[in-house]
Amino acid sequence: MTSPTSTTGTKTGRxxxxxxxxxxxxxxxxxxLAFIGVAASAPWRHNPHRLAFDEQLSLLRKDLERxxxxxxxxxxxxxxxxxxxxxxxxxxxxxxxxxSAYFRQALQKPAPIAKDIWPRASExxxxxxxxxxxxxxxxxxxxxxxxxxxxxxxxxxxxxxxxTASIEKGADNPLDGYHALVDANLRMTPINLDAALAASRxxxxxxxxxxxxALAEARIKHAELLIRREQRVDAIKVLETINMxxxxxxxxxxRIMHAKACMTEELxxxxxxxxxxxxxxSKHVDGGLAYIxxxxxxxxx
Numbered sequence: 001m002t003s004p005t006s007t008t009g010t011k012t013g014r015x016x017x018x019x020x021x022x023x024x025x026x027x028x029x030x031x032x033l034a035f036i037g038v039a040a041s042a043p044w045r046h047n048p049h050r051l052a053f054d055e056q057l058s059l060l061r062k063d064l065e066r067x068x069x070x071x072x073x074x075x076x077x078x079x080x081x082x083x084x085x086x087x088x089x090x091x092x093x094x095x096x097x098x099x100s101a102y103f104r105q106a107l108q109k110p111a112p113i114a115k116d117i118w119p120r121a122s123e124x125x126x127x128x129x130x131x132x133x134x135x136x137x138x139x140x141x142x143x144x145x146x147x148x149x150x151x152x153x154x155x156x157x158x159x160x161x162x163x164t165a166s167i168e169k170g171a172d173n174p175l176d177g178y179h180a181l182v183d184a185n186l187r188m189t190p191i192n193l194d195a196a197l198a199a200s201r202x203x204x205x206x207x208x209x210x211x212x213x214a215l216a217e218a219r220i221k222h223a224e225l226l227i228r229r230e231q232r233v234d235a236i237k238v239l240e241t242i243n244m245x246x247x248x249x250x251x252x253x254x255r256i257m258h259a260k261a262c263m264t265e266e267l268x269x270x271x272x273x274x275x276x277x278x279x280x281x282s283k284h285v286d287g288g289l290a291y292i293x294x295x296x297x298x299x300x301x
Contacts, residue, residue: 099124139170
């Protein structure tokens with residue numbers, strides 16, 4: 001006769017074995033789903049059209065990364081775009097790379113030709129942005145779209161927002177982008193002087209010392225904006241950094257701005273040597289010696 005205790009123990013043992021086997025059920029289901037997924041994707045994975053499409057898209061990306069001939073990049077991009085309607089595969093990436101090809105092409109063409117290319121670039125880049133592009137492409141996409149809109153003088157507010165948000169990470173040449181931001185902010189109605197000043201500061205920072213004329217032009221522009229902002233003392237400090245390595249035309253312009261800023265701030269003692277230095281360049285000063293002596297007279301009054 002079996003005792004109640006042994007019967008209970010037997011049931012418990014069976015329950016434990018059954019529970020221990022339950023893990024096999026989800027594992028089996030996961031395996032089945034994986035098998036179905038692989039089987040279902042087989043036509044796509046072995047589709048020769050898609051494989052050729054992927055190869056062309058990879059080639060376009062590599063060509064853009066190594067600055068290949070932009071006309072060749074555009075031809076390849078247009079071939080890929082023609083296939084996108086039927087394949088509907090990697091759509092955001094296709095539009096981004098096609099827009100980037102047009103972007104590079106427009107940068108290298110003369111302005112009369114480029115003006116017809118910029119709309120194509122912005123159209124493709126806008127489509128890419130609407131398709132949730134890969135995060136790795138987003139900074140370059142935003143910057144290129146903003147710059148393309150700027151080149152068309154189209155939707156400047158959006159152009160500025162896109163470039164400002166992405167220029168440091170997305171621009172191949174941030175210096176060009178900051179030049180564009182200075183100009184775009186000054187085109188706004190009303191102008192955004194503070195934003196233009198911030199961009200101008202970056203232009204000065206990024207312009208190489210090995211290009212003294214370009215650096216002088218950047219500093220003069222920045223000083224002009226500071227003067228418009230009634231920050232003449234800061235403008236004076238910027239103008240003082242323009243040295244003799246700069247070509248005469250820029251040097252004379254900077255010295256006149258410097259002297260006038262000093263006089264406006266009633267720093268006549270500082271303005272006198274600047275006007276005296278300009279005497280030797282009087283032929284390059286509007287009004288010549290008479291104008292310089294007149295300003296010196298005001299300093300001595």
